[in-house]
Amino acid sequence: MSVDISDFPNLALADTPVDLRSLPFERLPVVCNELREYLLRSVSRSSGHFASGLGTVELTVALHYVYNTPFDRLVWDVGHQAYPHKILTGRRERIHTIRQKDGLHPFPWREESEYDVLSVGHSSTSIGAALGMAVAAESEGLGRKVVAVIGDGAITPGLAVEALNNPRDRHKDMLVVVNDNEMSISENVG
Helix, strand or coil: CCCCHHHCCCCCCCCCECCHHHCCHHHHHHHHHHHHHHHHHHHCCCCCCCHHHHCCHHHHHHHHHHCCCCCCEEEECCHHHHHHHHHHECCHHHHHHCCCCCCCCCCCCCCCCCCCCCCCCCCCCHHHHHHHHHHHHHHHCCCCCEEEEEECCCCCCHHHHHHHHHHHHHCCCCEEEEECCCCCCCCCCC
């Protein structure tokens, strides 16, 4: 099953990672609309969860526009949020293969792309992992930025809550985005 890209004459998405920073700022809403439409048309035909990804379209575009990815690190906590990220980072043509034999992994997966810096699922580890990456970035001294994106119910476990205490004490340069957009795959508990 494939998506006919001729249905998207203005598609700003490519089979290679999209350098959003090369686009005029005014073009970003168009990219978001095209990305949302592409996500709906492709993932709705596969077994992946796309509501969470729909809730992160603008966030994903903004993060890839502002940060110098993959040099800067985006750490996604819940894989379903990262479908737009996968599309923008060169996996557009294979997004419909999520959860199929030899298809894309349903979560960020290091072996899949240099843009996936942590192989993860629903583990609430993004904040702690991002802190470790921020410590390493500080040691490197190259000005690398680190962002943890957590939400979709992943913020409620103790592991995530405990990790929130540590960056403050260590004074590390990192951003934690709590994505509370009510677009989980089911009702959040906790």
